[in-house]
Amino acid sequence: MPNFDPATLDYVLLAPQFIVTGLIFVCLSLDLMVYGRGHRFIGWVAIMGLAVGIGAQASLWGVRSSFAGVLRVDDYSNLFNIIFMAAGIGVVFLSFDYAERFFTQPGEFYAFLVAGVLGMGLMAQAQELLTAYIALELLSFSSYVLVSYAKTNLKSNEAGLKYIILGSFSSAILLYGVSLLFGAVGSTMFPDIRAALDTSVATSAVAQIALLMITAGLAFKVAAVPFHMYSPDVYEGAPTPITAFLSVASKAAGFALTMRFVVMALWPLRGPVSDVIAFLAVLTMTLGNVVALRQTNMKRLMAYSSIAQAGYALIGVAAFFAVGDIAEQASRGVILQLIGYLFTTLAAFGGIIAFQVVADGRENISDLAGLSRRSPFAAFAIMSALFSLAGMPIFSGFMTKLFLFAPVARADLLWLVAIAVLNSTISLYYYLQVIRVMYSESPAGVTALNASAVAAIKAASIHHEEPVLVGAAVAHGSAHVPDNHGSSHGSHGAESLDDVAPASLGPWWRRRLTDGMEPELRFPIDPISIELRIGITLALAGIFALGLYPAPFVNLAYDASKALFAK
Amino acid sequence: MVPIEHIMVFTGALFCIGVYGVMARRNAVLVLMAIELMLNAVAINLVAFGTLVYPGQINGMVFAIFVVTIAAAELGLGLAIVLRVYRMRSSINVDDIDLMRW
Amino acid sequence: MELSALAFYVVAGVTLVAALGVVSARSVVYAALLLILSLVMTGLVYLLLLADYLALIQILVYGGTVSILLLFALMLTPPETRPELNHRGWALGAVASGALFVLLLVSSLADKWPVAGAARHISLVDLGRALFSTWAVPFEVASVVLLVALLGALTIARSTTPGSKIAPRASA
Amino acid sequence: MDYAWLAPVLPIGAFALNVLIWRQMGARKHALSALTTLAAIGGAFLVFLAVFSDASSHLEGTATSSGLHLIFEDTPWFTVGVSPHLYVFAPTLVVDWLSIMMLGVVTFLAFLIEFYATGYMKGDNRYWWFFSVKALFTAAMLGVVLSYNFLLMYICWELVGLCSFLLIGFWYSERANAEAAKKAFITTRVGDVGFFIGLALLFIKTGTFDMKATFAAVESGAIDPATVTIAGILIFLGAMGKSGQFPLHVWLPDAMAGPTPVSALVHSATMVAAGVYLVGRSYPVFHASSTTMGVITTVGTITAIFGATIALTQRDIKRILAYSTISQLGYMIMALGVGAYTAGLFHLFTHAFFKALLFLGAGSVIHSMEPVLSGTGRNPNDIFNMGGLRKQMPVTFWTFLLASLSLAGIAPLAGFWSKDAILVGAYEADAWLPLFVALLTAFLTAFYMFRCIYLVFFGPAKWQVATAAGDHHDSHSTDHVKGRHAVPHESPWTMSLPLVLICVPAIAAGWIGIPGFSAGFAETVRFGPVIEEHINLVLAGAGTLAGVLGIGLATLMYLTPVSGPRLISESFPAAYKTLYNKYYVDEMYQWIIDHVVLAIAAMAATVDRKILNDRIVDWCGPFLQGAGARLRLTTSGYIYHYAFGFIIGIMAIGVVMSGGIPDMRFALW
Amino acid sequence: MGYLSTITLAPFIAALIIMLIPSQRPGLIRAVALVASVISFVLSLLVFAGYDWHRAGFQFREAYQWLPDYGITISLGVDGISAPMIILNAVVLLTGTIVSFKIADRPKEFYALLLVSVAGVFGAFAALDLFILFLTYDIAGLPMYPLIVIWGSTRKNYAALKLTLMHVAGSVFIWVGMIAIYVQAGAKSFDLEYLASQAHSLLTPGFQIIFFPVIFIGFGFLAAMWPLHTWSPDGHGAAPTAVSMVAAGVLMKLGAYGCIRVGVWLLPEGAMVWSPVFVTLGTIGAVYGGVMAIAQRDFKFVIAHSSVSHMGYVIVGISTMSLVGLNGAVLQMVSHGLMTALFFAMIGAMYDQAHTREVGIFGGLARNMPWYTGFFTIACLASLGLPGLSGFIPELLIFLGAFQTYPIVGILCVATVALAATYMLRLVSRAFFGPLSQRWASLHDLLPNEWFVGAFLVLTLIIVGVYPTPFLxxxxxxxxxxxxxxxxxx
Structure with a gap:
């Protein structure tokens, strides 16, 4: 490795990373200047900064170059950087309300988030193990902080502790593997590793053990079974926006690094690596889905679901080692799966956050009862996301499955496809439970509804006031919303509301038409802040765009996969 | 100097002792200590490979420096979190930390 | 046997024994002290491997941090109710790590390594040059990592009791 | 003759008009629909007359191809398949003497019975619906008569079944009526299953439902004899269902739950005769196989005696007639079975008139009894509630008597000639057992008919006792009833006029088939060459004797109130009960339905729900849930467990990576 | 925009528009839904009229680029098998929309979901691209879950879950089979005609033998092929009226259509090999459904089991591999779609008033509900295969097809007709005949919208029954x- 003059380096290639790094400091400094609710301002600055970063990254589209041999700037890393920054933007949008409600010091939060985005971007760019490791640690450190950010929350602390211990443990194992690999190969650069593995080194026991440990470390990052066990706990304990951040961005970064490593360094070992990945994929998706069946906590459910989703993406990686354009197609499949998962997760967690902000941070599935009445938008977002995760059409999940499965089948791994599809059916089972709770059950607390709430609803429905106003009147604090539908003969609320119905007039058939109809009740709608609304809307737009017209995304992924496999 | 195999056996042992520590210790601080042992094994490995197998290779040393740095930082952050946990629940035994499971 | 080799075996032996002590000591204080011993011995290994700069770093960094660690450990575990420091399932852990060790042992001994050439001392200048050319990016990133760790530790550890600058919950 | 299609189309138009337009007319719909239906059926009758006169000058009498006039033979209804396997389904209609004969019977009787019904049904609040369905029925029945394509015939066949269902269930408020309707439909459907399978067998051999082609194929031997036999028997199953042949007869007595004009038209004269007509129409198929003919003979014979014996003990006037119908239909079937083609169809022809007349007479009686017995809880159909009506209802009495004599086979009434022809046919076929049974049945027939006549029209007026009891029972509400309807009276002219009119063919219809004298029927409706027939005086005498003996016995037992009947029923209680309970066939079916069909259904339902659904399909959920419940324990929440899992994972990957499991990449094909 | 894309998109766009209408305007929502369904209906009539009846091959073709990299084109067209399905779906959509006017709880979401589902059905029938077919197939099934869970009745959660999971379980098979076919045919294109052209080259016999059952079973789930039918009784029982109409009326047909279009057409050699197996399953389904229906006590369960029976005929018709049988199967799909739509519309109308569907507790309703009785009876008669109504000709053809290849199957199927008579007439006799109990004396006859739906469907039943020629x-x-x-x- 010749030393070279730093002056010859093309720093423009790293312009987006510089922007993001600057953004960290901007956010930190702003936190010193604005207090309290000013965090929204910081958030918007972070969004703007990341947007600028996306712009800068996009301007590098088509570049295929390496920076000092340790980073690689090509469409693959560009795309992933854009994904990560977009994810960052999404998470920031999701964070406003949550931060305000649950964090004691929301200001610095955004800086850590941006630092995490930087780390992920560098992971996607790294083509050298040390850089990859440092980038990974940057992401990990940010994540540790972010996970334990809700300082007064026991679960958050616990999650932080578990995460940092297991994260350090896994990175130590990963590092040990790296050190052995360095011993066997003499370099940490991916191309050098590949060159060495082409020789007899590939069969050396140390190199094998090294790969074993590196695989385990990366598998930890993408939460593949059996290295997944931290993730349900961490996801459950972390502040909800961070759960979203971890489950989508951190995982995607793991994939970005894994794919790059596999393609650039491990290619000569394709047989065993493919087997290992297929093995992990099967375990991951099956266990993720099966265990998710028994979850009662929404965030934990999403954690297991995200494990399963990683399993789907892994089957794409398993197909990397096929001839011709199949490998490229497979990488495209994985990338598109990750993009789809990004949108989906943001939408789902957006909905969950919208609920949690109003509902005191509750997170049990049963707490979501009647969400479709209280907050149709949030319920719709969650439902769309869950359907998408289950691979239902119109939503992105269906299309990404195609992109993923077609190359896998072409690579003679049809049985993997079969297992994956079967798993998505299993997943539908628990997604549907959530949807049922949201749409079919009555909101909690109907029986405890106090008289004043009934009066308020009556008054509102007589005077045809705006729903939100009623919401303010009734759902203030923890009072929940009545449901006159759920049980047609049931609740006190419904009975005392009957006289709201307009007198039925007209011929007998018109009376019969209105007979038995519940009075059209205006349900108080939970408020959702504009930022959260924007975030969810963007995510939903992504879901539907990918689900209905995926061609633009496919084109982006096409360039990225070309770059990934470029010699 | 000794053959590289011997150093590898030594670091392997150190590493596995660390692994054992993570699995056996109840006290979160001790767990973090065990992780330090693991990272030390890594650093020794890197330096040894750099010096003995690839003489003149500077990469191993550089890597080791980073590892030591990051390890220290990790420890610091870890301890902060441990402190936070202790404040909230007056225990740092990892088997008391079981709010979330299953 | 060369002197350096003998020194290595001695140092390595002490390190391992100290490390075993760390993971098995029945007192947190002993564990911490043994960890310091182990780390210092590691520094000696670096020295033997001609990595004098690294040895320096090792002793400085770990000397400092671990004493803090020790303080924490003492502070956080009230001595009067000193509980068992190992889990019930430690034996299982021992088996697993033993198996891992066997794996590592076998693999280390299975390979034929090139005969080590003369170990060369790496100058600090070379190191510095490498750090600021090839490894400039990781170096810079590491600085961000340290920043995050520092700020993160601060943020996490900072008190949330009333009187801090921000009220726990923004009024609705 | 091409306009023969008008005959079914006119009534169906009437049906459409009634249902779609007149229904909206409020109270006027009743009169309008009755008028429309009558007009349409009258039109159909005119068509018959025109066709008849055309045919007299153009058609040879035959049931084979030479004497046929086909309509719509080349007008496909729909086609399926590609050449050379192109299957064309054409609604072919036929005009030959057989169909002309039936056309005449159906339109004539339908018209008169509709006319009768205008009086009989007066005041019913679904008067219009009655006539609408009757119109539909007439159309369908004419379709059966005219169709020369098995498919078309099957379609019309089913439609008459539907109309029968609707008409039996006309007074649906009575649960029993609804059940009877259901029973009728389902029982005939069972026969139709056989019918259809038979048709399908023929179809797959010939590729067509066209009768002409099918018969040609059968005659030319293009279809193997076994198939012809099986198909014949299966098709005959259809005839058994419709014509109430044993053991599918059970619906017919229950079908008397419908209004009496329905019984007269549908369940005696036309629809139930459709089975006989089917046998006649598809005679080439049956005739080709002696086995089939044997089956037909056997079924007909059994049914003839079976129906007759049951009729001996029944109390409901309409049921007596129903069993009589069953018996007579068995007669016809038996005749066809022994090869007496003309005789069987001739009996169909004559029987239609006198049996319709009997039913109309019975309806007239019931119509007059109903107001008398209303409120007493006594059944107005029960002959033991009647008596002495001869004076009150002279027209009814005389027509009923004439029809009974005709049925009993007393010369020179219509029934005599056709019954005699059957006896001759059986004799000439050397079918001794059928011949004996036929004679026995003739005797029984005469007996039960006159038992009925004596109980209804002679003897003491038991209805008086009944009304008195009714007064006692329900004094405050029967005053005005008593005032108006203290005694039965003759029915209105709309009802008695048809009685008189139908009486004419009931007397004279047989005269067109007097052997050696006027052989019009034998020359036209025949299978194969014309056979010179001679009167067989021995058989004619035997038949007449049987009838006279039956009448005599009935006179002895019932005209003068002696304890004869009771004596007999008490001397042979088992036999009496068996007959009274109709040989327990209904009970047997009921048992089969309850204990076999429903049990199988219930068992299937249990298997489906409890095993297939709950145990297998729904098991997936709990199974996976259980797996999830166990697997989630791996995520114990303890860091050291997680680290342990990590190490295990590394080992596992090691196993996989070192080739511990085989290559996972393979093509499934 | 061609006819087919407009037919498909009209409900979809209407669903989007409805989502934008404030829920306080149910009238407007209904109007939009009605307009969309009328558009689709009229256009499908035009397709029907403009179709060249005697020409094979696809007509009204349209193609739009979508994902050229994967060989996916939005390619639409109808042939003689799908064109009747399009019109069937349009009829069900129209009637379903009209009959749902009474939905008072969240009509906005109801209509949006219903329309999306129906749009999916249109798309699946019109698609000439395997992937688009499958995509729309799943779109069609997906909204069933919320529709049943929110607006359903008896055991709705269980039923909806089961329906959806079994639908998706079928999709698992289809996914695998579809991807396998795609890959085996060179991974170039999902175009159905292209794939069909490979049936005797790239899609080798060995491949076909493995994947024909995969495809057939996959679609068989939705077609309620025995023993994959268990969703049907629960699903239909729980679903609200219009959803039952769609589910039984067209979704089941979608499954059978897939069996023909993807199974038999793309994999003919596999079809030949597996024919006896699926004929057997179809026959079991036919007999079994009939036997089961006898034992049911709930109106909807009777109809649902009869649907299993009728779909068993369809499976038999398809698997006999005879032209007559296939003709019958397709026509049976039309006929059964219409009659079940009528059934469920009527049952829904009853349930709205009586709040029960127990067969045994009704009686004598013919007195106060004459129109209702008439329509329901006609549906029953159509179901038991009465000539002159739509059920007869297709069953006739299926039986003839079965007799041509599997006479025993033909006999069993024909015998099932007697069972059909039994359970159907039991319904009629129980509910409408007999004395009218006081409890039900206050029931009204049909509402105007229900009357329209009933009359309309009866009309279609009669038209198809009397003049099936254009269809055939x-x-x-x-x-x-x-x-x-x-x-x-x-």
Whole structure:
């Protein structure tokens, strides 16, 4: 490795990373200047900064170059950087309300988030193990902080502790593997590793053990079974926006690094690596889905679901080692799966956050009862996301499955496809439970509804006031919303509301038409802040765009996969 | 100097002792200590490979420096979190930390 | 046997024994002290491997941090109710790590390594040059990592009791 | 003759008009629909007359191809398949003497019975619906008569079944009526299953439902004899269902739950005769196989005696007639079975008139009894509630008597000639057992008919006792009833006029088939060459004797109130009960339905729900849930467990990576 | 925009528009839904009228680029097999929309979901691209879950879950089979005609033998093929009226259509090999559904089991591999779709008033509900295969087809007709005949919208029953090439 003059380096290639790094400091400094609710301002600055970063990254589209041999700037890393920054933007949008409600010091939060985005971007760019490791640690450190950010929350602390211990443990194992690999190969650069593995080194026991440990470390990052066990706990304990951040961005970064490593360094070992990945994929998706069946906590459910989703993406990686354009197609499949998962997760967690902000941070599935009445938008977002995760059409999940499965089948791994599809059916089972709770059950607390709430609803429905106003009147604090539908003969609320119905007039058939109809009740709608609304809307737009017209995304992924496999 | 195999056996042992520590210790601080042992094994490995197998290779040393740095930082952050946990629940035994499971 | 080799075996032996002590000591204080011993011995290994700069770093960094660690450990575990420091399932852990060790042992001994050439001392200048050319990016990133760790530790550890600058919950 | 299609189309138009337009007319719909239906059926009758006169000058009498006039033979209804396997389904209609004969019977009787019904049904609040369905029925029945394509015939066949269902269930408020309707439909459907399978067998051999082609194929031997036999028997199953042949007869007595004009038209004269007509129409198929003919003979014979014996003990006037119908239909079937083609169809022809007349007479009686017995809880159909009506209802009495004599086979009434022809046919076929049974049945027939006549029209007026009891029972509400309807009276002219009119063919219809004298029927409706027939005086005498003996016995037992009947029923209680309970066939079916069909259904339902659904399909959920419940324990929440899992994972990957499991990449094909 | 894309998109766009309408305007929502369904209906009539009845092959073709990299084109077209399905779906959509006017709880979401589902059905019937077919197939099934869970009745959660999971379980098979076919055919294109052209080259016999059952079972789930039918009784029982109409009326047909279009057409050699197996399953379904229906106590369960029975006929018709049988199967799909739509519309109308569907507790309703009785009875008669109504001709053809190849099957199927008479007449006799109990004396006859739906569907039943010629002509012309691929027409 010749030393070279730093002056010859093309720093423009790293312009987006510089922007993001600057953004960290901007956010930190702003936190010193604005207090309290000013965090929204910081958030918007972070969004703007990341947007600028996306712009800068996009301007590098088509570049295929390496920076000092340790980073690689090509469409693959560009795309992933854009994904990560977009994810960052999404998470920031999701964070406003949550931060305000649950964090004691929301200001610095955004800086850590941006630092995490930087780390992920560098992971996607790294083509050298040390850089990859440092980038990974940057992401990990940010994540540790972010996970334990809700300082007064026991679960958050616990999650932080578990995460940092297991994260350090896994990175130590990963590092040990790296050190052995360095011993066997003499370099940490991916191309050098590949060159060495082409020789007899590939069969050396140390190199094998090294790969074993590196695989385990990366598998930890993408939460593949059996290295997944931290993730349900961490996801459950972390502040909800961070759960979203971890489950989508951190995982995607793991994939970005894994794919790059596999393609650039491990290619000569394709047989065993493919087997290992297929093995992990099967375990991951099956266990993720099966265990998710028994979850009662929404965030934990999403954690297991995200494990399963990683399993789907892994089957794409398993197909990397096929001839011709199949490998490229497979990488495209994985990338598109990750993009789809990004949108989906943001939408789902957006909905969950919208609920949690109003509902005191509750997170049990049963707490979501009647969400479709209280907050149709949030319920719709969650439902769309869950359907998408289950691979239902119109939503992105269906299309990404195609992109993923077609190359896998072409690579003679049809049985993997079969297992994956079967798993998505299993997943539908628990997604549907959530949807049922949201749409079919009555909101909690109907029986405890106090008289004043009934009066308020009556008054509102007589005077045809705006729903939100009623919401303010009734759902203030923890009072929940009545449901006159759920049980047609049931609740006190419904009975005392009957006289709201307009007198039925007209011929007998018109009376019969209105007979038995519940009075059209205006349900108080939970408020959702504009930022959260924007975030969810963007995510939903992504879901539907990918689900209905995926061609633009496919084109982006096409360039990225070309770059990934470029010699 | 000794053959590289011997150093590898030594670091392997150190590493596995660390692994054992993570699995056996109840006290979160001790767990973090065990992780330090693991990272030390890594650093020794890197330096040894750099010096003995690839003489003149500077990469191993550089890597080791980073590892030591990051390890220290990790420890610091870890301890902060441990402190936070202790404040909230007056225990740092990892088997008391079981709010979330299953 | 060369002197350096003998020194290595001695140092390595002490390190391992100290490390075993760390993971098995029945007192947190002993564990911490043994960890310091182990780390210092590691520094000696670096020295033997001609990595004098690294040895320096090792002793400085770990000397400092671990004493803090020790303080924490003492502070956080009230001595009067000193509980068992190992889990019930430690034996299982021992088996697993033993198996891992066997794996590592076998693999280390299975390979034929090139005969080590003369170990060369790496100058600090070379190191510095490498750090600021090839490894400039990781170096810079590491600085961000340290920043995050520092700020993160601060943020996490900072008190949330009333009187801090921000009220726990923004009024609705 | 091409306009023969008008005959079914006119009534169906009437049906459409009634249902779609007149229904909206409020109270006027009743009169309008009755008028429309009558007009349409009258039109159909005119068509018959025109066709008849055309045919007299153009058609040879035959049931084979030479004497046929086909309509719509080349007008496909729909086609399926590609050449050379192109299957064309054409609604072919036929005009030959057989169909002309039936056309005449159906339109004539339908018209008169509709006319009768205008009086009989007066005041019913679904008067219009009655006539609408009757119109539909007439159309369908004419379709059966005219169709020369098995498919078309099957379609019309089913439609008459539907109309029968609707008409039996006309007074649906009575649960029993609804059940009877259901029973009728389902029982005939069972026969139709056989019918259809038979048709399908023929179809797959010939590729067509066209009768002409099918018969040609059968005659030319293009279809193997076994198939012809099986198909014949299966098709005959259809005839058994419709014509109430044993053991599918059970619906017919229950079908008397419908209004009496329905019984007269549908369940005696036309629809139930459709089975006989089917046998006649598809005679080439049956005739080709002696086995089939044997089956037909056997079924007909059994049914003839079976129906007759049951009729001996029944109390409901309409049921007596129903069993009589069953018996007579068995007669016809038996005749066809022994090869007496003309005789069987001739009996169909004559029987239609006198049996319709009997039913109309019975309806007239019931119509007059109903107001008398209303409120007493006594059944107005029960002959033991009647008596002495001869004076009150002279027209009814005389027509009923004439029809009974005709049925009993007393010369020179219509029934005599056709019954005699059957006896001759059986004799000439050397079918001794059928011949004996036929004679026995003739005797029984005469007996039960006159038992009925004596109980209804002679003897003491038991209805008086009944009304008195009714007064006692329900004094405050029967005053005005008593005032108006203290005694039965003759029915209105709309009802008695048809009685008189139908009486004419009931007397004279047989005269067109007097052997050696006027052989019009034998020359036209025949299978194969014309056979010179001679009167067989021995058989004619035997038949007449049987009838006279039956009448005599009935006179002895019932005209003068002696304890004869009771004596007999008490001397042979088992036999009496068996007959009274109709040989327990209904009970047997009921048992089969309850204990076999429903049990199988219930068992299937249990298997489906409890095993297939709950145990297998729904098991997936709990199974996976259980797996999830166990697997989630791996995520114990303890860091050291997680680290342990990590190490295990590394080992596992090691196993996989070192080739511990085989290559996972393979093509499934 | 061609006819087919407009037909498909009209409900979809209407659903989007409805989502934008404030929920305080239910009238407007209904109007939009009605307009969309009328558009689709009129256009499908135009397609029907403009279709060249005697020509095989696809007509009204449209193609739009979508994902060229993967060989996916939005390619639409109808042949004689799908054109009747389009019109069936349009009828069900129209009637379903009208009959749902009474939905008072969240009509906005209801209509949006219903329309999306129906749009999916249109798309699946019109698609000439395997992937688009599958995509729309899943779109069609997906909204069933919320529709049943929110607006359903008896055991709705269980039923909805089961329906959806079994639908998706079928999709698992289809996914695998579809991807396998795609890959085996060179991974170039999902175009159905291209894939069909490979049936005797790239799609080798060995491949077909493995994947024909995969595809057939996959679609068989939705077609309620025995023993995959268990969703049907629960699903229909729990679903609200219009959803039952769609589920039984067209979704089941979608499954059978997939069996023909993807199974038999693309994999003829596999079809030939597996024919006896699926004929057997179809026969079991037919008999079993009939037997089960006798034992049911709930109106909807009777109809649902009868649907299993009728779909068993369809499976038999398809798997006999005879042209006559296939003709019958397709026509049976139309006929059964119409009659179940009528059934469920009527049952829904009753349930709205009586709040029960127990057969045994009704009686004598013919007195106060004459129209209702009439329509329901006609549906029953159509179901038991009465000539003159739509059920007869298709059953006739299926039986004839079965007799041509599997006479025993034919006999069993014909015998089932007697069972049909039994359970159907039991309904009629129980509910409408007999004395009118006081409890039900206050029931009203049909509402105007229900009356319209009933009358309309009865009319279609009669039209198809009396004059099936146009349907059969077009079906026959397009079915013949399919059958020729499986070894020639008999």
């Amino acid at each position: 002509d077009m079906i026959n012309a397009s079915a013949a090439p399919v059958i020729e691929r499986v070894g020639g027409v008999r």
